Structures are given as structure tokens and as C-alpha cells.
Amino acid sequence: MENHTHTLPCLSPIHSPTNPSKALSLSPSLPQPSATVPASLPLSPPSLPQSSPSHLLQSSGGFKSHCLSSSTPSDQDDLTCLNWLHQRNILPLSKMPLLPQFETPISNLPSSPGKPPYSFSSLIFMAIEDSPDKRLPVRGIYEWIVNNFPYYRTAPSGWRNSVRHNLSLSKSFHRMQRDKSQSIGKGSLWCVCPEYRPALLEVLKKTHYCHSNNSSLLNNSVLLEAVDHGQTATCDNMAISGLDNPTLSSNAPCSLIPEHEELVAIQSVELTDEAESEKDPLGDSGYIEFHYYQCERYQYLVLPGNSDLDLETVEILQLDAEAQEAAGSLLDLAGGNH
DNA sequence: TGATACCTAAACAACT
């Protein structure tokens, strides 16, 4: 199976020529500017199969994994559009435990991420719901899963059998009679039975929330703990002042070296005039950059500058990066509050 | 402890 893992040129703030020593702009203890949660954050690999069924995958996105040492010309090309590198925010994310896919030490990240927490039924549901026509052939479901959950790029192929097994066995999905006038290749199109959609959505919500709860995001107690333990993270010469919270900046610094970076493409959102006021603050760059830092018990997430993210948005960013787009967008569709 | 949900593997037939 094709492995879409790409390397990322060194983007650490240490080496960023335009990295300002900027104090953090977000404080969990202060009112945050409102920002609309992106309806979708496709985390698709940089090179996508042309037959990719998902409209989300039409973006020129890149799911880039950590690399601090090597780069290739193509990588550099990919980065030429990253004009947002001029400015960064660093957000204290949470104390341990790490994100689900980072349960192993970040510095020892495997090439493939951890297994997504979603059941195959949920994966199939997300795949179908994410398709423009709300119907997909089996191959399309495969591709959606692979493109959105990197784990399955390298997983043994047995999961495909499980997908088919679920499709056949689950009452939630039903096979549509193939229109032979359309050239869709082998097999039939699968869709979600409307009567089972609420149940599927409920399962998805539960899984989604369950796996976002173990990283209590930006709660004040974390910051207070940091105060108690005398922690301030610094990145090179840049002191992380602890957002607007002066308590963090008053502590002795510890070195902060990026341990994990990801570039995540976001879909450019077509905005109507009416929707302009809700413009995605991350939408300009086309990418979200994840920089995971660890300073003792804390993680930090570097976001592109001008990211007037509210806590809700940040929490989504903290979710399993593989699943956030699919689950988040579906929950948005369902009107769920993250 | 039993029921349930889910995962995984395997076999097989039908189809392209």
C-alpha cells in the first residue's frame, strides 16, 4: 500500500527566520475572540488517488508528518505557499495523557499513526456522508478511510474485509442497485439507511467526545498547575509567556524543542457574502500547522498566526488529527456542539 | 455471568 508519509522541512520556530517573539494571544482564563469552527478540516495526504471519491480531497492538502532534519525540493515547493509562517501562536494544550495517536512518546512516533477509535460502521458512515452524493462504492469507502485515517495506509489489508463485512452485515447500510449506464467499476454503491442515521450519528458523537475528553484542553487548572510547578516553556529565545496569563511568564524557562510537527491541509471554504462574517480564521493559508512541543508535563500546539481561535476551535484541533475533519464536520451537520 | 457490540479471519460465490 502506498505510504503517504512525507517529510517536512524544518519548520521549528527556532529556525524560522520570521518567527517573532510573540506572546501568546490566547488565554484560557480570558474571554476569547469568537471564531467559527471550520466545517471541515480534511487531513488528506498530499498525493491523492485521482479516483478519490471525496470532495474534501480536492484540496491540495498535505498531511505531513514530523521531520526536523530532512527535506527535499518537493517539500520545499510544498511550503512555498506557507506564507503564514511569518507568525505563530503557541497554545498550551494540555497535560498528559497525550493525544490518542501519540500515546507513545512523541519523539518516538511511529511512521504510521495509531488506530482510529472509530468502529468500522462509523468509518463507513463518515465516508458515505462525506461523499457528495451520499453514496460510495466499496472502493470509494476504502479510499476515504485511507485518505483520512493514515493508520490504514499501512495496516494489513484485513480491514477491507471488515469494511465489507460491516456493509453486508449492518442494517445501517444498504446496497443500491447499480445503474449500469454509469461507469463506476465493480460493485454497487452503498448508502446509509436514513432510519439508522441518527443512531450512527449518536455512536459517532460518543466516540468523538470520548476520545477528546482525555485531554482536558486549556483548562485553568492546567495553567494553575504550571504556576505551581514553576514552568515556563521557551522556544529558542522566544519565551512563551503563557498566553495573557502572566503567571506562566514569570517562571523559569525550560528549553522547548519541537518534537512533532504536522502540516494539515484545510479545505478552502467557499464563502458567500452572508457567510463572510463567519470566515474560517484558518482558511487563508490553506494549511494548519501542528507543532507539538512538550515541556515536562505539558504539550504546546503551534498554530499559524492571526488565528483568532476560540477554545472550541482549539479543542477540535486537539482532537485526533485523523478524525477531526470527518467527525467534526458530521457533528456540525448534526448541529452538535463540540 | 450473559448479552451485546465489535473486530478479525476465512471461505465461497458472483462479478468485472
Add this chain to the structure above:
DNA sequence: GAGTTGTTTAGGTATC
């Protein structure tokens, strides 16, 4: 014939 798709069965684990 090879590969894919769809169905079915079986056994295992985890959770409630």
C-alpha cells in the same frame, strides 16, 4: 484466470 465485491460463518475481545 485474476482481482474485486458481497455474503456468510466462526471465534475472539471488550464493555455493560
